Amino acid sequence: MPGATATPRTGGSGRTSSARADRHRGRRADGERTRGTILREATRLATVVGLEGLTIGGLADAIGMSKSGLYAHFGSKEALQLATIDEAGRVFDDEVIGPALAAPAGRPQIIALCDAFFQHLRGRTFPGGCFFAGAVLEMGTRSGPVRDRIAECQMTFTRFVRELVVTAIARGELGPAVDPDGLTFELNGIILAADAAFVLRDDPAVLDLAAAVVRSRLAALERTQRA
Amino acid sequence: MPGATATPRTGGSGRTSSARADRHRGRRADGERTRGTILREATRLATVVGLEGLTIGGLADAIGMSKSGLYAHFGSKEALQLATIDEAGRVFDDEVIGPALAAPAGRPQIIALCDAFFQHLRGRTFPGGCFFAGAVLEMGTRSGPVRDRIAECQMTFTRFVRELVVTAIARGELGPAVDPDGLTFELNGIILAADAAFVLRDDPAVLDLAAAVVRSRLAALERTQRA
DNA sequence: CCTACCGATCGGTAGG
DNA sequence: CCTACCGATCGGTAGG
Numbered sequence: 069m070p071g072a073t074a075t076p077r078t079g080g081s082g083r084t085s086s087a088r089a090d091r092h093r094g095r096r097a098d099g100e101r102t103r104g105t106i107l108r109e110a111t112r113l114a115t116v117v118g119l120e121g122l123t124i125g126g127l128a129d130a131i132g133m134s135k136s137g138l139y140a141h142f143g144s145k146e147a148l149q150l151a152t153i154d155e156a157g158r159v160f161d162d163e164v165i166g167p168a169l170a171a172p173a174g175r176p177q178i179i180a181l182c183d184a185f186f187q188h189l190r191g192r193t194f195p196g197g198c199f200f201a202g203a204v205l206e207m208g209t210r211s212g213p214v215r216d217r218i219a220e221c222q223m224t225f226t227r228f229v230r231e232l233v234v235t236a237i238a239r240g241e242l243g244p245a246v247d248p249d250g251l252t253f254e255l256n257g258i259i260l261a262a263d264a265a266f267v268l269r270d271d272p273a274v275l276d277l278a279a280a281v282v283r284s285r286l287a288a289l290e291r292t293q294r295a
Numbered sequence: 296m297p298g299a300t301a302t303p304r305t306g307g308s309g310r311t312s313s314a315r316a317d318r319h320r321g322r323r324a325d326g327e328r329t330r331g332t333i334l335r336e337a338t339r340l341a342t343v344v345g346l347e348g349l350t351i352g353g354l355a356d357a358i359g360m361s362k363s364g365l366y367a368h369f370g371s372k373e374a375l376q377l378a379t380i381d382e383a384g385r386v387f388d389d390e391v392i393g394p395a396l397a398a399p400a401g402r403p404q405i406i407a408l409c410d411a412f413f414q415h416l417r418g419r420t421f422p423g424g425c426f427f428a429g430a431v432l433e434m435g436t437r438s439g440p441v442r443d444r445i446a447e448c449q450m451t452f453t454r455f456v457r458e459l460v461v462t463a464i465a466r467g468e469l470g471p472a473v474d475p476d477g478l479t480f481e482l483n484g485i486i487l488a489a490d491a492a493f494v495l496r497d498d499p500a501v502l503d504l505a506a507a508v509v510r511s512r513l514a515a516l517e518r519t520q521r522a
Numbered sequence: 523c524c525t526a527c528c529g530a531t532c533g534g535t536a537g538g
Numbered sequence: 539c540c541t542a543c544c545g546a547t548c549g550g551t552a553g554g
């Protein structure tokens with residue numbers, strides 16, 4: 069969720085091929101792999117117990133490591149939380165933002181974004197539903213770098229949705245009098261309602277309802293002059 | 296949020312006036328008062344640190360009591376959590392359900408319900424926003440009596456909103472082809488989006504936007520035939 | 523990446 | 539409603 073722009077993560081560090089460089093690369097690659105394993109489990113765990121409920125010991129147990137093994141990768145709980153947020157952002161970009169960008173510009177991108185989000189829930193990438201929906205309510209009224217990072221992610225997403233809305237209006241696929249802020253707010257609400265209902269009822273039917281609501285809402289706005 | 300029906304909580308126990316009964320009543324009244332103080336602070340604290348993050352020690356400190364003083368009122372953390380949920384439900388009934396029921400039946404009740412919810416946020420009854428919105432995402436994927444109680448509250452609220460919608464359709468204040476489940480879902484989404492945005496941005500302007508969205512949404516559905 | 527440890531805090535109990 | 543305590547777990551560190 070960090071952004072709508074694809075941020076290519078260039079991996080390895082060079083082209084040297086001495087034994088020493090290979091060993092360095094091997095060690096670093098192992099470390100990166102372990103780090104990835106830790107963070108994948110951390111994102112999953114955090115959607116169930118929260119970013120604050122995520123404990124170093126609990127996470128270490130879940131992946132069969134010692135606590136100090138985790139401290140070798142992240143110096144503190146806060147650093148782990150921030151890295152976990154970034155990992156969740158990469159997953160969100162891959163599974164939700166990516167499919168939206170792959171769709172034709174305008175209204176199809178709005179529908180693709182919502183459908184991708186519902187698929188993100190349906191596929192149970194995270195056992196506790198949307199990582200960020202939970203994190204916003206958990207961290208919203210606190211303070212510190214973790215809260216600020218979550219707020220930043222949420223703002224980035226809202227801005228992205230608004231861009232799609234503005235584009236759809238400019239292309240004449242939504243009525244010219246549609247209020248971008250209002251529709252962005254509504255779409256975010258549909259997304260949040262889908263997450264809450266799916267988390268609670270564990271029933272894919274709520275995602276079908278959500279997808280139908282998105283379509284009927286956009287169809288109505290295509291014809292009317294006032295949102 | 297337990298229900299839309301007013302549940303009068305009959306207090307005192309009788310009409311006896313012996314010294315012994317008075318002393319009993321006095322003791323019980325003191326206990327009830329302390330219990331209320333504890334629960335009021337518990338609901339507030341829980342909206343910031345979560346129902347799970349709510350600790351006996353932290354709550355005891357917040358109200359200037361000893362931990363064991365709390366254990367005298369609630370035998371366990373789980374019992375405290377359940378009592379806290381009930382207290383939050385009473386507050387929600389008072390501040391949100393009550394004003395809706397006081398409005399004229401039909402569409403005015405839907406608007407009154409949403410406005411009362413936005414006012415519930417604006418007045419900062421709870422520092423962390425809507426108690427139940429946070430609790431649903433925190434407890435949704437767990438198990439046990441606390442999760443079940445939260446799920447029950449959410450279902451009761453959803454049913455209540457749906458009743459208002461059905462009534463408004465029956466009265467001809469919403470188009471006959473409006474889908475009750477779809478509109479209930481949308482209204483719940485607007486409520487959740489308002490809570491998330493207010494918690495994060497701490498800006499009453501988001502509540503004004505939410506109120507405007509509710510009105511324009513209902514106005515559009517009054518005229519159209521398909522939701 | 524490990525074992526072994528630290529002070530602080532967790533939920534909960536004994537006994538008054 | 540209190541003091542005093544329990545074993546378990548918290549985030550974090552030393553030293554390898």
